[in-house]
Amino acid sequence: MTPAAPLPAQRVLCRLADIPDGEARGFDPPPGSFIGVFAVRRGEGVFVFLNSCPHIGVPLEVLPHRFLDGRRERVVCAVHGARFRVEDGLCLSGPCMGDRLEIVPAEIRDGLVLIPEDTGR
Ligand code: FES
Numbered sequence: 325m326t327p328a329a330p331l332p333a334q335r336v337l338c339r340l341a342d343i344p345d346g347e348a349r350g351f352d353p354p355p356g357s358f359i360g361v362f363a364v365r366r367g368e369g370v371f372v373f374l375n376s377c378p379h380i381g382v383p384l385e386v387l388p389h390r391f392l393d394g395r396r397e398r399v400v401c402a403v404h405g406a407r408f409r410v411e412d413g414l415c416l417s418g419p420c421m422g423d424r425l426e427i428v429p430a431e432i433r434d435g436l437v438l439i440p441e442d443t444g445r
Contacts, residue, residue, distance in 0.1 A: 343364075343365040361374055
């Protein structure tokens, strides 16, 4: 039997219950980083992305936690209106169509949303 690979160090982003189902929450960059993350909850799952638009690398939201369109179906960049699929971050329309948001691998354990310790830039 081969030894299991060591698990990457993780940190707690929030409790899953902190994100209302169907909504999104933004999180400030950790100390020493300039780019935060945002998370979109879908039932008992969550999708986490770096908060950096692939168009020109700025944060997507203008108002706190406003990452989704009015129907809460797509992520929207408030700067030039690019729209992204929640499930994989693919840009479906706008100036960066075909590019993707950078996915942050997230895990839910004991009701906590965990992301890699070194997430951010
Ligand atoms: S900065 Fe996001 S669409 Fe231009």
